[in-house]
Amino acid sequence: MGNELTHEGSAFINFRDYKFQDSRSHGFRWVDIKHLRLPAESVGDRELLAALIGHEQFRDDYAGGGVLPEGPRHGPYWLRLVTPDVYESISREKGVHILREWVDPLWDVPAELEADLQQEVFGRLAAADHIYYLSELGDEAIHDWGRVHDYFHEFVLIDRSAGQITLLVAADD
Structure with missing residues (x-):
């Protein structure tokens, strides 16, 4: 692919930053969102996924180390x-279902958190042309300390009208 993806920005939603009414701890639940500009040339979804996997922003263990340009781990x-x-094409409805189950409908989600989730997560799901979900890769794919996450949900959202591909990770650790 002649033109590569360009990182445009990121957002991070840490549940610890919101005031929950119940006493349960929400300090280790978060959503990491990375936006990349699509290349000028028209390429298929598989080529876009390959370009994303090859991008340095993909080299993030999501365990506090941040992006390591030469890192051997992803989540x-x-x-x-x-x-x-290893990415499964899923419907908007399935993506919303997975994320709502993860957010947990039993919690009284603070209005500020719901608004941020709507803007940064659910609104982007709704706008995406294609949604890909990282399937469970099995034990042989887990790196040496990869079980630090209780939950790890990864979505790739392709929005051609906005010219963006978004890497969205929702996890607990």
Whole structure:
């Protein structure tokens, strides 16, 4: 691919920053969102997934180390085992269902958190042309300390009208 993806910005929603009415701890639940500009040339979804996997912003273990340009890990997985083929194309409805289950409908979600989730997560799901979900890769793909996450949900949102691909990770650790 001649033109590469360009990182445009990121957002981070940490549940710890919101006041919950119940006494449960929400300090280790968060959503990390990375926006990248699509290349000028028209390419297919598989090529976009490959370009995303090859981008330095993808080299994030999501465990406090941040992006490591030469890092061997992606979330709980060895980077070398993450390929476009491990992503499942899913519907908007399935994406919303997975995320709402994760947010947990039993919690009284603070209005400020719900507004931020609507803007940064659910609104982007609704606008995406295609949604890909990272399938469970199995034990052999988990890196040496990759089980730090209780939950790890990864979505790739392709929004061609906005010219963006968004990497969205929702996790607990």
